[in-house]
Amino acid sequence: MPSLKGVAIKGTIWTFLGYGASQSLRLANNLILTRLLAPDLFGLMRLIMALIMGLNLFSDIGIAPSIIQNPRGEEPKFFNTAWTIQVIRGIGLWLLSLLLAWPIAKAYENEQLLWLIPIVTFNTLLTGFNSTALATLSRRIDIGKFTIFQLGAQVISLIAMIVWALFSPTIWALVFGSFLSSVVKLVWSHRLSPEIKNRFQWDPAAARELFSFGRWIFFSTALSFLSSQFDSFMFPKLTSFEMLGIYTVAFTFADIPRMVIGTLSNKVLFPIISRRADLPRPVLRNKILAKRWILLVGLIAILTILASFGDFIVLRLYDDRYAQASWMLPLLALGVWPAVLLRTNSPALMAIGKSNYAAFGNLFRFLFMAVGLPLGFYWGGLFGVVLVVTLNDLPPYLVLNYGLEREGLSGIKQDFQATLLLIASIGFMVMGRYFLGWGIPTFSYFFP
Template sequence: MKSVKQLAIRGAIWTIVGFGGIQILRFGNNLILTRLLEPEYFGLMALVTTIRVGLELFSDVGIGQNIVNSKRGDEPTFLNTAWSIQAIRGVVIWFLCILIAYPIAQFYNDVRLWWLIPIVTLSSVIDGFSCTSVHTLHRRMVLGKLSLYELIMQASFLSTLILLVWFYPNIWSLAIAPVIGAIYKLVSSYWLIPKYSNHFEWEPEAVKEILSFGKWMFVASTLMFAAEQTDRLVLGKILSFEMLGVYTVAYTLASIPREVIKQLSYKVIFPAISHQSDLPRPTLRAKIIRQRWLMLFTCAIVLAGLVTVGDLVVGILYDKRYAAAIWMMPILCSGIWFSLLFYTISPALLAISKPLYSAQSNFARFGIIALGVPLANYSFGVLGAIIVIAFSDVPLYIVNLYGLWQEKLTCFAQDIQTTAFFIAVLALFLAIRNHLGFGLPIQTLF
C-alpha cells in the first residue's frame, strides 16, 4: 500500500503532465479557431458557457467531493444514490435553461442566445448520466489513468470541434460541439473501471449525508460562480461581444497557471489532506506548509515568466483583431499570484468540512467584480475594468486567510516569503527584458 505522500507526488506529476497536455491542445485549438471565426463568436460562447456553468454551480451539492471525502465513498449504494441525484440535477438544469433563454436574449439584445443556451446546456443533461467512476479514481488517487483519460477526451472533443468549424465556420458549430463532447464522456466513463456501473437507487441515509455536506457546497459553489464568472456577465453587457471575445482570449491564456493549480488543488491536495484530516491541527499544518513550498516557488517563476513575455506571445500568434489582448495579458497575469496562494491552501478547509469559508471568500471576490468593474469601466474605460478583474483575487485570499487562522492552519508567514520571492523574480525578468530592448509588457498602452 503506497503512502498518502507517495500517491500525492505521483498524482501531482500525472496531473501536471495530463493537464499540461490538455492546455497545449487547447492552445493549438484556440489558434486555429481564432483564424477561422470572428471574435464576436468567442464573446457569445463565453457568455453562454458562463450561464451554463452558473446553473451547474447553483445546483451543485458536491457529488464529487462527497465521494472523495465520505467514509462510504466506495459503497455501491452510496455511489448509485449519488449518481441518481446527479442525473436528476442535469435534467433540471436544462429545463431551467429553456426557461431563462428568452429573457437573457432580450437583456443582451441578441436573439441568437434564445437558441444557443438550450443547445449548449443539453450537455448538462448528458453529463448527469455519466458514471461516477471518475470520482472514484479521484478518491483512490489513481491519477495516472484519470489524466490519460481526460487527455484523450479533450483531444477527441477538440478534433471534433475543429472539423465542425472547418466545414461550418459559424456560431452553431461552437454550440453543437460541447454536446458531442458530453456524449463521448458519457459512453467512455462506463469503461474506465472494469465491472463498475451505476443504476438508479435512492437510499435515504445516503441522500441525507450528501445533501448535508452539499448544503454548504451549494453556497460555496454558487458564490464560486459569482466570483469566477461575473466578469463575463458584466463585460457582456457593457462591452461589445467582439471585445468580450478578445478579453476571453487574453484571460484564458493568462489563467493557465491558475487552472493548473486548481487541478492540483482538487485532484491532489484535497484528497491528500482528506486522508489526514484527523491529525492534530499543528501536525496537519506542518505537513501542508512543508509540501507547499515547492509548489509556490515553482509557480512564482512560471508566473513571472508569463507576465514578462505573455504580451509578446499574443502579439506574435494572434492577428490585429486581438491587439487589445496584448496589453490585457500582463495585467491579468499579475493578479493571479493571489489565486495561487488561495488554491494551494483552501482545500485544507474543505477537507476538514469547513466549506463555509470558501463561500465567504468567493462572496468577497464577487462583490469587488459586481460593483468595481462597472464603476471602473465608467471612470477609466476598459483598462480600469481589466485592472479590477486582475486584482479581484485579493479579497478572496484575505477572507480565506481569516478562515485558516480560525482553524489554526494559517500560513501567512509562508505567503509573505513566497510573495517577496515572486516580486524579486518578476523584477529580475523585467529588467532582463528591458535590457534586451523589448521595453515593458504594458508599453502598448502608451
C-alpha cells in the first residue's frame, strides 16, 4: 500500500498537470471565442453562471466533503443516502430557477434571461444525478482518474462551443457547450468506479451525520456565493454587460493562483490533513507549515508575473474591445494573495471539524462587498469597483487566522515572511519594466 506521503506527492503532481492543461484549454477556447462572439454575450453568460453557482452554494450541505471526511464515507448506505439527497437537491434547484427567471429578467431589463435561465440551469438537475464516485476519488486521493475525467469533459465542451460559434456566433454556442459538459460528466461519472453503484436509499443515521457536518458548510458556501459573485450581479447594474465581459477576461487570469491552490486544497490538502487530524495540534501545525512554504514560493512566482506584466498579457492576446482589462488584471492579481495564504492552511480547520470559521469569514467578506461596491463606484467609478474586489479577501483572512490561532494551527509568521518575498519580487519586476520604459501596471487607467 503506497505511503501517505507518496500519495500526496502523486496527487499534487496530477493536480498541477491537470490544472495547467485545463487552463491552457480554457485560454485557447477563450481567445477563439472572444474573436467570434461579442463581449456582452460573455457578460450575460457570466451572470447566468453566477446564478447557477448561487443556487448550488445556497443549498450546499457539503455532501462531497462529508464523504471525504466521514469514516463511513465508503459504506453503500452512507454514499447512497448522500446521492439521494443530491438528486432531490438538483431537481429542487432547477424548479427554483424557473421561479427566479422572470424577476431576474425584469431586474436587468433583458428578455433573453427569461428563457436562458431555465435552459442553462437545467444543468443543475443533471449534476444532481452525478455519481458519488467523484467524491470517493477525492477521498482516496486518486487525482489522476479525476483529472482525466475533468479534462475529457472540458475538451468535448470546448470543441462544441467553437464549432457552434463558427457557424452561428450567438450565445447558443456557450449554452450548448455548458449543457454537453453536464451530460458527459453525468454519464462518465457512473463509469469511474464500477464498485460504486448509486441507487435511491435512505439511512436515518447517515442523513443525520450528513446534515450535522454540513450545517456550517451550508452557511459558509451560501455566504461564499454572496461575497464571491456579488460583483457579477452588481457590474451590469453599475456599468453594462459589455463591461462585465471585459472584467471577466481580467478576473479569469488574475484568479489563476486562487484556482490552482483551491483545486490542490480540495483534492489533496483537505483529504491528507483529514487523515492526520488526530495528531497533536503542534505536530499537525508543523507538518502543514513545512510543506506550505514550497507551495507559497511557487505561487509567488505566478503572482509576480500576473501583477507585473498582466497588462501585456491582455494587450497581446485580445483585441481593442478588451483593452480596459489590461489595467484591471495586475490590480486583481495582487488581491488574490490573502486567499492564497488562506487556502494553503485553512483546510486544517475543515479537517478538524471547525467549519464555522469559514462561515463567519465569508459573512464579513459579503458585508465588505455589499457596502464597498456601491461606495467604490460612487467615489472612484470603475476603478473604485475593481479596487473593492481587489481588497475583498482581507476580511476572511483576518477571521480565519483568528480561528487558526485559537485552534493552535496559525501560520501568521510564515504569512508575513512570504508577503515580504512577494513585495520584493513584484517591486523588482516593476522597477525593471519602468526603467525599460514600459510604464507601471494599472497606471494606464489614469494616463491612457
